[in-house]
Amino acid sequence: MSVILGNENFLTIEDVKTKLRKHVGDKVTINYNLGRNKYEEYEAIIKELYNYVFIVESNDEIKSFSYTDVITKIIKIKLLN
Secondary structure (H helix, E strand, O other), X not given: OEEEEOOOOOOOHHHHHHHHHOOOOOEEEEEEEEEOOEEEEEEEEEEXXXXXXXXXXXXXXXXXXXXXXXXXXXXXXXXXX
16 A cells, blocks of 8 residues: 555645546545544545545545645545555
């Protein structure tokens, strides 16, 4: 598993969009920081990219995240092999 987003410093929204565009339709693991040392991790497929958010589907559940969630390291996205 390789981290595609979430460990870099000084990302812009365009950087995040560019990296995610390459992985639309790919299966990823999303590590979501809930605060106070609580994390939620699940597998999902990157479905669509919009101007301010991107959509993932996990177990017939659709979730959206903003690009700033990645920049501020609230979520980390790892590519599954």
